[in-house]
Structure formats: C-alpha cells, structure tokens
Amino acid sequence: MQKILLIAKKDLKMYFSSPIAYVVISVFLLLMGWMFFNLLSFFQQQMAQFSAMSFGNKPTLSDAVIRPLFGNMNVILLFVAPFITMRLLAEERKDHTVELLFTAPIKPLTIILGKFLSALALIGIMLALSFVYPVILAFASKPDLGVIFGCYLGLFFVACTYVAVGLYWSACTENQIVAAVLSFGTLLFFWLISWAAHQAGPVWSDILNHLSIIGHYSNFSQGIIDTTDIIYYLSVVGFALFLAHTTFDSNQWG
Amino acid sequence: MIEVRELCKTYNERKAVDNVSFSVAKGEILGFLGPNGAGKSTTMKILSGFISATSGSASINGYDVKKNPIGAKSSIGYLPENPPVYGTMEVEDYLVFAARLHGLEKSKTKAAVRDAMEKCGIYDVRQRLIGNLSKGYRQRVGLAQALAHNPPVLILDEPTVGLDPKQIIEIRNLIQSLGGSHTVILSTHILPEVQATCNRVVVIDQGKVVAVDTLDGIANRMQANIRLLLNLKNDPNPILQKLQKLEGVLSAAILPSGMKDNREHKIAIECAKGFDVRAEVAEICVQEKLGLLAFTQEKLSLEDAFVKLITKDVGYNDETRELYKN
Numbered sequence: 001m002q003k004i005l006l007i008a009k010k011d012l013k014m015y016f017s018s019p020i021a022y023v024v025i026s027v028f029l030l031l032m033g034w035m036f037f038n039l040l041s042f043f044q045q046q047m048a049q050f051s052a053m054s055f056g057n058k059p060t061l062s063d064a065v066i067r068p069l070f071g072n073m074n075v076i077l078l079f080v081a082p083f084i085t086m087r088l089l090a091e092e093r094k095d096h097t098v099e100l101l102f103t104a105p106i107k108p109l110t111i112i113l114g115k116f117l118s119a120l121a122l123i124g125i126m127l128a129l130s131f132v133y134p135v136i137l138a139f140a141s142k143p144d145l146g147v148i149f150g151c152y153l154g155l156f157f158v159a160c161t162y163v164a165v166g167l168y169w170s171a172c173t174e175n176q177i178v179a180a181v182l183s184f185g186t187l188l189f190f191w192l193i194s195w196a197a198h199q200a201g202p203v204w205s206d207i208l209n210h211l212s213i214i215g216h217y218s219n220f221s222q223g224i225i226d227t228t229d230i231i232y233y234l235s236v237v238g239f240a241l242f243l244a245h246t247t248f249d250s251n252q253w254g
Numbered sequence: 255m256i257e258v259r260e261l262c263k264t265y266n267e268r269k270a271v272d273n274v275s276f277s278v279a280k281g282e283i284l285g286f287l288g289p290n291g292a293g294k295s296t297t298m299k300i301l302s303g304f305i306s307a308t309s310g311s312a313s314i315n316g317y318d319v320k321k322n323p324i325g326a327k328s329s330i331g332y333l334p335e336n337p338p339v340y341g342t343m344e345v346e347d348y349l350v351f352a353a354r355l356h357g358l359e360k361s362k363t364k365a366a367v368r369d370a371m372e373k374c375g376i377y378d379v380r381q382r383l384i385g386n387l388s389k390g391y392r393q394r395v396g397l398a399q400a401l402a403h404n405p406p407v408l409i410l411d412e413p414t415v416g417l418d419p420k421q422i423i424e425i426r427n428l429i430q431s432l433g434g435s436h437t438v439i440l441s442t443h444i445l446p447e448v449q450a451t452c453n454r455v456v457v458i459d460q461g462k463v464v465a466v467d468t469l470d471g472i473a474n475r476m477q478a479n480i481r482l483l484l485n486l487k488n489d490p491n492p493i494l495q496k497l498q499k500l501e502g503v504l505s506a507a508i509l510p511s512g513m514k515d516n517r518e519h520k521i522a523i524e525c526a527k528g529f530d531v532r533a534e535v536a537e538i539c540v541q542e543k544l545g546l547l548a549f550t551q552e553k554l555s556l557e558d559a560f561v562k563l564i565t566k567d568v569g570y571n572d573e574t575r576e577l578y579k580n
Contacts (some may be wrong), residue, residue, distance in 0.1 A: 001354065006351065006354055006355060010343075010351050012437075013343075013347075014340065014342055014343065017342045017343065018342050032410075067549060076396040084504075095338075095340070095341070096334060096335075096336040096337075096338050097338040097339065097340055098338075099299075099302075099304050099332070099334045099336075099338045100338035100352060100355070100399070101355070102304050103303055103304050103327055103330070103332045103334075103351075104301070104356050105324045105325075105327040105328035105356060105357040106324075106355065107324070107355055
C-alpha cells in the first residue's frame with residue numbers, strides 16, 4: 001500500500017514537473033468557463049422570457065445549467081483523459097525506467113494501482129477546481145445540492161473508467177500517441193455503443209444499453225445513485241485494470 | 255551468493271543466452287566479459303528479474319529469481335544498460351524515490367541517498383533535473399540508484415559507459431571498494447576494466463560461456479607459444495639451423511625487413527610453452543658475431559587472449575555463426 005502511494009505520488013509530481021498538468025487543467029477550465037458563461041446567460045434569457053409571458057414550465061437551474069454543464073464536463077474528460085493516461089506506462093518503457101520499477105521488490109499490481117491513482121488524482125484536482133461553478137451558483141441562487149453531488153459522483157466513476165481503459169492501452173505500447181488514440185477510440189465506442197440498441201432485438205438492446213458508459217451516467221446526473229450503475233463502473237474498471245496488469249506483467253516474458 | 259545453472263534465453267529462434275552456468279561467492283567481484291551482443295545484458299536482465307529465462311535457474315542470496323522474485327529483487331541493486339532515470343525529476347528526489355521503492359525506511363533514506371551521491375560524485379548536482387545532465391552524470395545517477403539502498407548484491411551493466419577517463423578511474427575504485435562487503439557482477443567489453451576491478455572473469459560469446467577463470471589463468475591458458483624477436487646487424491642465415499636445434503624451439507624464420515638497404519635483419523623464434531631459450535639464443539648471436547641490436551619477447555597480452563577466445567571456434571560450427579550474423 002505504501003509503495004502504491006509512493007508510485008502515485010511520484011507520477012502525480014511528474015505531471016506537474018512537465019507541462020502536461022498545467023496545459024490539461026487550463027484547457028479544461030477555459031472550456032468549462034466558456035460553457036458555464038453561455039449556459040448561465042441562456043438560462044437568464046429563458047427566465048426573463050418566462051416571467052414576461054408567464055407561460056409554460058419554469059426553467060430550473062438543474063435542468064438548464066447544472067446537468068448540461070456536467071454533461072459537457074464529461075465530454076471534455078473523454079477527450080482529455082487519454083492524453084493524461086497515455087504516458088503512464090508507455091513512457092516508462094520508452095525511457096527504460098520500467099526496469100527500475102520491475103527490478104524493485106514490488107509486485108506489478110502495485111505499479112498498476114499506483115499509476116491508476118496518479119492519473120485519477122490529476123483528474124480529481126480538475127474536478128475539484130470545477131467546484132467553483134456550483135459555488136458561484138450557490139451565491140446567486142439555490143441549486144439542487146443532490147443533483148450536484150450526483151453529478152460529481154457520476155463523473156468520478158466515469159473518470160475511473162477512462163483512466164483504467166487508458167492505462168490498459170498505455171501498457172500495450174511504447175508509443176504514447178498510439179496509446180492515446182486507442183484509448184479515445186475505445187472510450188468513444190463505448191459511449192456510442194447504445195446507438196445500435198434501437199435496431200437490435202430485445203435481448204441485445206438491453207445488453208448494448210447496459211454496456212454504454214454514458215447511459216449509466218445519466219442516473220447520477222438526475223441525483224439517483226443506483227447500485228447497478230456503481231457495479232457497472234466498478235466492473236469495467238476492474239476488468240480494464242486486470243487486462244493492464246496481465247499485459248504489463250507479460251512484458252517480462254518477451 | 256549468486257548461482258546460475260544452465261540458463262537459456264531464446265528470442266524467436268535465436269539463442270541469446272545458451273546454457274550459461276557460473277557462481278559468484280560472497281564479496282567477490284565478477285567480470286562479465288564479451289563483445290557487443292554476446293548475451294551479457296540478457297543474462298543480467300534475467301538475474302535482476304526484469305525478464306524471465308526460457309529455461310534454467312538462477313538464485314540470488316538464496317532466493318530463486320523465478321520462485322521468489324520479491325526476495326531476490328530485494329537483495330540486488332541493478333544498473334541496467336540504459337540508466338533508468340526520469341528526465342523530469344531532480345537527482346535527489348529521484349534517488350529518494352528509488353531507495354524507498356526498494357524498501358528503505360523513510361528515516362534512513364536521506365542519509366543513505368546523501369552517502370550514495372557522495373560516493374558517485376553527484377552531490378553537487380543533486381538539485382538539477384536529470385534530463386539536463388550529461389551522459390556521464392546520468393550514468394552516475396543510475397549507479398547511485400543501485401547503491402543507495404545498500405543491497406548485498408550489485409548487478410552493474412557496463413557501469414563506466416559514457417564517463418570521462420578520470421571518472422572511469424573513480425568509479426572503478428568505487429567498485430573495487432565495494433568488493434568484500436558486496437557481491438558484484440559487472441559486465442563490460444573493455445578489458446582494462448576487468449583487469450582493474452575484478453577477481454574473476456566469465457568470458458561469454460554468442461550466448462555461451464567461453465571461459466570462467468581468474469585473469470592470470472585466462473592469460474596463461476591462451477599463452478601457448480612464446481615468440482622471440484631479434485634485430486641483427488649481420489645476415490643471420492648461417493645460424494638459423496643452429497637456433498632450430500635448440501630444445502623447445504618450434505621454428506626460427508627471417509622476417510622481411512622494412513629497410514631498403516637491408517642493413518638490419520629481423521628473425522622470429524617460436525618457442526613451446528614452458529621453455530625459456532633467451533640465454534642460449536643470445537649466446538649464439540654473440541658467438542657468431544651477428545651484432546645483436548635488439549631482443550624482445552612477445553608476450554600474449556590479455557587483450558590478445560580475449561580476442562583469441564572470442565574469435566576461436568569454441569564447440570560450434572560456422573553455420574551457427576552465420577545464423578547469428580543474420
């Protein structure tokens with residue numbers, strides 16, 4: 001456990017000793033800020049229209065700002081996560097530093113978990129910084145705290161999935177670009193996998209819907225915490241980490 | 255301390271390490287000598303637990319590297335071919351990380367890292383990014399990494415590559431001082447390095463062990479014949495017969511002279527091992543008034559022995575050699 005944290009700490013530090021962390025965080029926050037601003041001004045317009053005409057449903061902060069904001073955050077994470085995870089193992093192998101890790105008296109699983117935690121911690125920092133938007137909302141109005149909590153919890157599980165899949169591809173190659181493209185492709189495919197559900201038969205449509213990364217997130221964004229969704233994310237993360245571990249461990253047989 | 259038994263490593267069809275066996279006693283410094291691509295690094299990677307052997311076994315400090323990798327790995331400090339350093343880390347941070355990774359307690363780490371940095375001469379650059387250091391410094395950071403947690407066994411793959419001559423001497427002295435308290439295996443293709451540091455040497459070529467011996471043993475073994483070279487003022491033709499009749503002399507021949515006017519004549523005498531005919535030869539030259547100008551004994555140097563060892567066919571045919579080349 002101590003060694004897992006040692007590796008996680010080292011890798012997190014390395015994100016900040018190279019430009020990666022700063023670039024990723026600032027791009028993320030810039031895009032988020034732009035979206036937040038636009039969602040908020042659009043919401044304001046809708047509110048003005050509603051009070052002038054007193055017609056239809058009153059727009060809510062949750063529907064008009066919070067859910068779209070976190071939904072967009074999820075999309076940005078989908079784009080950004082592969083760039084965060086691509087270096088985790090690929091770089092170690094390219095720079096031969098994997099020899100240090102592999103010849104130290106630790107198990108390969110320790111390395112995998114340490115790497116997983118380091119990338120997750122960086123995304124955690126990004127999510128923590130995004131907390132500024134709910135705080136701003138809380139000053140101006142009364143946002144639904146349950147929805148905000150649900151969105152954050154959902155994003156946390158989604159981020160775990162992104163990192164685990166990215167880590168697997170980083171274990172497969174020495175080339176960081178290849179790792180990033182394959183992670184992005186895999187993740188996007190599992191986002192869109194439910195598209196085929198409409199045409200598929202009853203059994204298959206259930207299966208495809210269940211496999212979708214985004215489908216399980218929508219419950220969280222409603223403020224509903226369902227164990228089905230949590231189990232889905234945990235099993236995907238577990239499976240991806242298992243594959244990453246097996247691939248990484250098999251390097252020594254090469 | 256280190257036991258290697260019939261170790262083999264096959265990549266596809268090619269045998270990188272072929273039936274290698276040797277053992278190293280506690281406190282001994284063993285040199286692993288061979289040309290590039292001989293299988294030195296592969297053997298060391300197997301010993302360090304970085305890759306697995308195809309067959310055979312190896313144990314370090316009593317731990318089998320396959321069955322008890324954690325035990326074996328905690329007994330070694332390993333410097334691979336390419337120093338495993340992170341370019342974006344500072345020297346000291348990196349060494350602390352490596353030492354802690356090898357299980358050194360937090361309270362002891364700082365002093366141990368400082369000690370290793372001083373030994374390797376990198377204390378002055380401890381706060382610089384490793385990526386900004388020269389090759390020689392990076393190599394020494396890698397060496398400090400292997401030493402920092404004070405392991406009983408050190409596996410050093412070409413530890414002096416990229417160092418300047420002064421640093422080479424310093425590092426060799428350092429390695430020598432580690433003998434006795436540490437068991438060291440170091441690989442190199444540079445002969446003087448072995449001469450300067452090692453007690454015993456394993457010569458490896460094309461994946462096979464060609465010789466395991468002390469340095470003198472190898473030089474002696476290869477030194478089959480002794481060659482005497484004479485420079486004479488007068489024509490030595492009349493005495494050739496006489497020289498050939500001396501006991502132990504295998505041949506005596508006139509060498510083509512480099513001088514146009516043939517004012518100086520050279521002859522070469524080959525003697526069998528264990529015969530010393532220098533006194534007799536000198537006496538004959540003086541008796542015949544040949545005008546002895548120079549008289550040297552050619553001794554087969556370790557370098558020659560090494561070259562002879564690895565160029566001679568040792569138990570395998572030209573066919574495998576050709577395969578290897580391709």
